[in-house]
Amino acid sequence: MMLILSILLTYPHFLSYKVHINFQNSFMGGIFMNKILMTPGPTNVPEEVFAAMSQNMHHRTDEFLKVMYDADKKLRKVFGTQNEVVMLLSSGTGGLEASVVNIFSPGDDLLVINCGVFGRRYADISREYGVNVDEIKTEWGQGIGPEILNDYLDKKKYKAVYATYSETSTGIKNDIKKLGSIVKNHGALFIVDAVSAIGSLKFDADKYNVDLAIAGSQKGLMCPPGLSLLALSDRAWDAVLSSKMPRFYFDLRKYKNSSIPYTPGVSLILGLNKALDMLLKKGLDNVYHDADIYSRAVKSACNILGLSEFPDKRYCSEVLTALWVPSGVDDKLLRSQMQENGVVIAGGQGRLKGKIIRIGHIGYLKCDYILKTIYSLGSALNKQGYKSDVKGALGEAETVLGAIK
Amino acid sequence: MMLILSILLTYPHFLSYKVHINFQNSFMGGIFMNKILMTPGPTNVPEEVFAAMSQNMHHRTDEFLKVMYDADKKLRKVFGTQNEVVMLLSSGTGGLEASVVNIFSPGDDLLVINCGVFGRRYADISREYGVNVDEIKTEWGQGIGPEILNDYLDKKKYKAVYATYSETSTGIKNDIKKLGSIVKNHGALFIVDAVSAIGSLKFDADKYNVDLAIAGSQKGLMCPPGLSLLALSDRAWDAVLSSKMPRFYFDLRKYKNSSIPYTPGVSLILGLNKALDMLLKKGLDNVYHDADIYSRAVKSACNILGLSEFPDKRYCSEVLTALWVPSGVDDKLLRSQMQENGVVIAGGQGRLKGKIIRIGHIGYLKCDYILKTIYSLGSALNKQGYKSDVKGALGEAETVLGAIK
Structure with a gap:
């Protein structure tokens, strides 16, 4: 509240363009002080989704079967597939x-194409269950070039290849379409962790030759955590039928x-x-367009704040912005000061702990969330003696956000 | 709405005692027509719980860690244990x-003490993972006598014994305290499926010598489905450390x-x-007392309607009332007519499909839910030519419900 007021007092022109400061989520009629979640997940959940969740319904009823049927039909559009999408009650890791x-x-x-924490996790799970795993490990902050994959597949026959679409631990994305065509040429199954990408980045499972795509509810799909979503091709279903792995739930x-x-x-x-109704009503092309704009706004504003992006620019994901923590700045203190101002961003994972910060910009967003984040980040940096141009960064963000649909 | 009005018009004295007709959940300001869930789960979720769920919070924050800590502390009271309670994101079967x-x-x-669907499920899961399973199969509708268990354990050494506390497929409950002392005397671990019992039936994991108790969020704990809760004794944790089973999530x-x-x-x-705040504020003894009263009210009212209970009376659970479908009555039609009147009850599972109906009376309840259920059940029976004394049954239910705290 104080923060938004101080932005308004300092930069009253931020109410121009299509940028509307909206207190709904951060103040909610004075009862809750909900923080805004600018992390690569869980993301902000709109009030409409919370309202829809607040119904007593039994799963063994016709009305719930209709909901399942509807949700599946809409999920197929978001996954870009003709196949059904299975909804499991688990986190994304359960889906993997x-x-x-x-x-x-x-x-x-x-x-396994291992570009960070989630690639490594897939290798770990697979080894736990006795799968023989080879890994292509990229440097963290790098995606994979298709030619490297091609070389690996020329040398050895694999049952399947795994890739992460958007690797949230490092901020990169892989070109799933290109990788998919190489995997297809070699006859392997293509498994894609699209957990943070679905609902944010354009995805077309069938056209990209993806045999098994995994998503989660708490990312681009604007829901709380709890559902993992799996879309399988016919070939993948055949593999399911012939698998000899023990499994029950x-x-x-x-x-x-x-x-x-x-x-x-x-x-x-x-x-x-x-949430799917809301996404489809907006139109998936508009959703992806806006995700790109939010990403550009954050990246260019952070650039003006003086921060450098962690990943190789050729592979930067629109799901999040991963930034080096400037020397002399304490990452934990920075994030806790931002939280006091009502903005949650993420720190680094694994070997990047303390070295990078990660700002997610997917799920349910408003332009003022971006402005609030930039303001709060710049102010917290400056509190630690860093001299960032907060005003300039906000102006840049505002300009880019003008293109939001 | 129509139903409650017609009850009121016919039996205006039902507003006496502590019985208050409350439209909140069934009408909700004219927007939703929420059905009441009179099944052994999922159960009705109170508005306060839905409101608490409707907050954006990130799990890597101090405020969420405090919530986890608080919930664990309260869960220990409900489980009757000094040990921590693990919260997994899955249904009850995932917890098993x-x-x-x-x-x-x-x-x-x-x-495995197999008294119905859930006992059998535990045996199935265990065999899937290569465990050697012996089963004591009771007739459906029967619980297990402690002496039978004693005989089995005298003859063979087991690593663990499994029992269901309240077996919702048949409506029975087992005497976990007695079974626990026998298992302890034989040195085995005691695993108890308390999914539908926790928060409804008195439970004292530590005193009952239970080494691993499993609960679910969507039963007595008044939440939507999605959490399985596991309380482990020190001996159970030792087993976890020495287990050689592959596992990840x-x-x-x-x-x-x-x-x-x-x-x-x-x-x-x-x-x-x-939800735990609400249960503890009411006091667990009062919660168990009321669960008993709700159960008595349903059972005696159904008796007056002319229905017979399926399980052996010595083992009847207070979680639900399982009733034979009278000859000449179509179970599916009966339940769908009740649903049209806003009341969801459950049918039979497995070999009992079409033969019994099951009325759950756990979770968030009000006296008018019970009256509405009895009225709706009696009316639906009579629509099929069955001649039940609806008025008498409602009067009986009302009398019993007078003891609700």
Whole structure:
């Protein structure tokens, strides 16, 4: 509240363009002081989704079956697939595990493109279940060039290749379309962790030759955490049927054709169904367009603040902006000062802990969230003696945000 | 709405005692027509819990760690344990699987007390992961006598014994305290599926010698589905450390000491924390007292309607009332007519499909939910030519409900 007032007092022209300061989420009628989540997930959930979640409904009723059917139909559009999308009650990691225990048998060969924490996690899960894993490890901050993948696949036959679409630990994205065509040429299955990308970055599972795509509810899909979503091609379903891995809760055979083997995430699915309505009403092209604009606004404003991006510019993801912490600045203090101002951003993971900060800009966003984030980041930096041009950064962000639809 | 009005017109004295007709959940200001869920789960969620769930919060913040800490502290009271309670993002079946893959190694011996669908499910999960399972199968509708368990344990050494506290497929409950002391005398671990019982039936994990108790959010704990809750004794934690089962998402070692290895069910945990406040404010003894009264009211009213209970009376659970479908009555039609009147009850599972109906009376309840259920059940029966005494049943229910605290 204080923060927004001080922005307004200092820069009253920020109410111009299509930028409207909106207190709804940060003040909510004076009862809650909800923080805004500018992380690569969980992201902000709109009030409409919370309202949809707040219904008592039983899963063994026709009305819930209709919700499942509707949500699946809409998810197919967002995944870009003709195939059904399975909704599991678990976090994204549960979804990754579900893909491993359903596609492989112990001893199968898998090639993991490991660009960071989530690539490494997929290799770890697969090894835990006895899969033979080879890894292409990129430097952190790099994506993978298609020719490297091609070389690997020329040398050895794999049952499947795994890639992360948007690797949130480092801020990069991979060119799934190009990788998919190489994997297809070599006859392997293509498994894509699209957890943070679906609903934010253009995705077309069928056209990109993706056999198994995994998403989560708490990213671009504007819901709280709790659902992992899996879209499988016919070839992937064949693999599921022939897999010899032990599995029970995550056994996808039981979920086929929208079956409900165990109590599903009723409230979350009601919320997801509503969130999908909102995305499709806006139009997916507009959603991706705006995600790009939000990303540009943050990246160019942070540039003016004097911060450098961590990843190689050729691979920068629009899902988040990963930035080096300037020398002399304490990352933990920075983030806690931003939190006091109502803005949550993420720190580095694994070996990047303390070295980078990560600003997510996906899910439910408003222009003032971006401005608030830039203002709060610049102010927190300056509190530590760093001299950033907050006014200039806000002006730049505002200019870029003018293109929001 | 129509239904409640017609009850009022016919039996205006139902507003006496402590019975207050409350339109909040069934009408909600004219926007939603929420059904009441009179099933053994998911159960009705109070507005306060939905409101608590409707907050944007990130799991890597001090404020969320405090919520986790608070919820754990309160859960220990409800579980009756000094040990921490792990919160997994999954349905109850995921919680059962987590117990299997953490306690056992392939080849270990397990004795399953199988009284219905959930006992059988535990045996199925365990076999899927290579555990050697012996089963004591009771007739459906029966619980287990302690002496039978004693005989089994005298004859063979097991690593663990599994029992269901309240078996919702048949409507029975087992005497966990008695069973626990026998298991302890034989040195085995005692694993209890308390999914539908926790928050409804008195439970005291430590005193009952339960080494691993599993609960779910969507039953007595008044939340939507999505959290499975596991309380482990020190001996159970030792087993977790020595288990050689492959596991990743459900690896309890990673969750110990309230650690958050993967994105947790933030919204659900916020809701659970609120629901626990409500239960503890009411007082657990009052909660269990009322659960008993609700159960008596339904059972005696159904008796007057002319329906017979399915389970052996010695083992009847207070969680639900399982009733034979009278001959000449179509169970599916009956339930769909009740749904049209805004009341959801459950049918039979497995071999009991079409033969029994199940009325759950746990979670968030009001006296008028019980009256509405009895009225709606009696009316639906009579529509099929059955001659039930609806007025008498309502009068009986009202009398019993007078004892609600």
